[in-house]
Amino acid sequence: MMRLFLAPEDVWLFRDGRPFDAASSHRARSLFPPYPSVLQGVIRSHHLVVNKLNFNDRSKEMKDEIKKLVATPEPYGKLILRGSFVARFKDKKLIRYFPRPADWFPVQGKGNEEKIQALSPEKRSGIVTSAEDLPQLLFPLANFKPGKKEWGEWLTYEDLKEYLKGGAVSPVTSEQLFVRKSRVGIQIKAGSRAVEQGMLYEAEFIRPCDDVGLYLEVEGEGYDGWKQMDMIKIGGESHAARYQQIQDDQINEKGEKIEWWSSLPETVRGRFKVYFASPAYFEQGWKPSSWTRFFSDDVKLVAVALSGYDTRGGFDYASHGDKPGRRYVPAGSVYYFDTKDKEIQLGETAFTEEMKQIGFGQIMIAEWK
Numbered sequence: 001m002m003r004l005f006l007a008p009e010d011v012w013l014f015r016d017g018r019p020f021d022a023a024s025s026h027r028a029r030s031l032f033p034p035y036p037s038v039l040q041g042v043i044r045s046h047h048l049v050v051n052k053l054n055f056n057d058r059s060k061e062m063k064d065e066i067k068k069l070v071a072t073p074e075p076y077g078k079l080i081l082r083g084s085f086v087a088r089f090k091d092k093k094l095i096r097y098f099p100r101p102a103d104w105f106p107v108q109g110k111g112n113e114e115k116i117q118a119l120s121p122e123k124r125s126g127i128v129t130s131a132e133d134l135p136q137l138l139f140p141l142a143n144f145k146p147g148k149k150e151w152g153e154w155l156t157y158e159d160l161k162e163y164l165k166g167g168a169v170s171p172v173t174s175e176q177l178f179v180r181k182s183r184v185g186i187q188i189k190a191g192s193r194a195v196e197q198g199m200l201y202e203a204e205f206i207r208p209c210d211d212v213g214l215y216l217e218v219e220g221e222g223y224d225g226w227k228q229m230d231m232i233k234i235g236g237e238s239h240a241a242r243y244q245q246i247q248d249d250q251i252n253e254k255g256e257k258i259e260w261w262s263s264l265p266e267t268v269r270g271r272f273k274v275y276f277a278s279p280a281y282f283e284q285g286w287k288p289s290s291w292t293r294f295f296s297d298d299v300k301l302v303a304v305a306l307s308g309y310d311t312r313g314g315f316d317y318a319s320h321g322d323k324p325g326r327r328y329v330p331a332g333s334v335y336y337f338d339t340k341d342k343e344i345q346l347g348e349t350a351f352t353e354e355m356k357q358i359g360f361g362q363i364m365i366a367e368w369k
Contacts (some may be wrong), residue, residue: 002226003246005089005111006234007213011181011205013236014038030204032178033084034235036278036359037311039216043223044070046232067098067220079223081358083216086154086177086276088209089244097154098277099332100171103138103305106151107168115168116151120337121303122369140191152176164275164366180206203236206283213241216359224362268295269270269343271302273368274335279310279328280352280361286329291337296345303336328360336368 009267014034047070048055054062071077086097119138138177152171160171182204229244282288286306291299311327 001221002118003215003217003248003251004216004221004243005087005094005213005246006084006212006241006243007089007240008208009231009240011207012234012239012241013203013205015236027128030180030206031310032054032206033086036081036309037312038235039214040076040079040085041082042232042357043216043218044076044079044149046181048224050227055182060239076357078220079358080219081216082353082362083278083359084214085216086212087215088177088212089215089250091245092250094215094246096157096251097177098157098160098213099159099330100151100155101163101275101305102173102307102330102332103273103334104151104163113170115170117168117280118163118166118334119305136348138305160275160364164273164364166369167338176209177212181205189304201347215246215328237361264344264349264363267343267345267350268299268337268365269339270341270369271336271338274337274351274364276331276335276351276361276366277364278331278334278359279312280333280350281326281354283330283353285309285327292347294346294348294351295354296347297339297342299344300338300340301335302338305334306330307332320330 011031012032014030014032048066052070053065053069069115070079088095088097100116101118102274103119105117105119107117121138125183152173154177155163155169156172159171163169182202226245229242232241232243233239234241286304286309287301288294291301307330310330311325311329346365349363350356350361351363353358
């Protein structure tokens with residue numbers, strides 16, 4: 001397995017799923033971290049560079065060689081990807097950051113320190129509805145008062161584990177990790193240096209702070225031979241990044257297993273919650289057609305904490321057309337379940353109906369009281 005930390009050599013552009021052309025929108029917004037589908041393209045493209053393929057060769061033999069090395073646009077061949085996650089690499093130690101869970105609530109810590117803590121599902125007392133099996137509402141835990149401040153959007157891995165156990169933690173703001181920079185341009189007429197009248201556009205770029213970048217894990221047969229450190233193209237406009245391979249002892253997480261997904265329980269019993277560390281796709285929008293795809297038996301969905309939805313689309317270079325836009329459950333979403341004291345096997349280590357192989361639907365599981 002390769003553990004990679006990507007640091008910027010320039011600003012980065014990772015467009016969201018909205019159309020961006022003269023007939024639709026004049027502003028391109030960036031997502032950070034980018035979707036796993038973006039990083040799989042980065043990794044597979046660079047793997048072709050590592051193997052010194054001649055990209056000017058359009059022969060059938062060369063196309064066959066590309067297919068042999070990295071497969072086709074979809075499926076993804078033997079590549080297995082986890083990430084990307086926002087991370088800071090400083091003094092030879094790497095710290096990962098995860099989106100703040102959507103079930104958060106401000107609380108008062110020791111010494112009037114303002115922190116956040118998870119809400120608690122409660123039954124809907126006095127609420128009448130015609131909806132069947134509507135998940136319960138989320139309410140603040142007792143004996144805590146809300147604070148007044150701008151709350152951060154990110155938790156370190158250690159703080160996230162503490163939060164999922166029911167502890168109070170202090171989040172990190174986006175400004176402590178990266179800033180958004182907008183640049184304005186104008187469309188140029190084809191075949192000339194003249195500008196198109198009224199065709200102004202604005203693109204939002206990401207500038208990570210010092211020592212901040214992206215962390216991802218790559219494995220799969222054939223994905224070797226990479227240098228310990230090298231340059232790589234990433235995102236819109238193929239801006240530059242430098243990567244370096246991270247060793248196990250360089251991840252500052254108290255010597256515990258780095259791959260939390262390998263520590264997921266084989267079975268669940270009673271009340272537990274699922275935190276999404278990366279976006280997920282379900283056929284019915286915010287949920288699958290049946291949870292038995294991920295569990296060996298029926299489980300009761302008690303409550304859900306969502307912060308809207310993400311949209312993913314893009315351009316398909318293989319077919320030279322736009323990809324259909326789809327909505328995804330955003331990272332940071334939390335789903336509360338109850339097995340009614342029945343022990344049920346966990347059928348999957350990633351909860352998504354598409355692209356599990358490249359990092360969608362990464363989850364963490366914890367009990368809730």
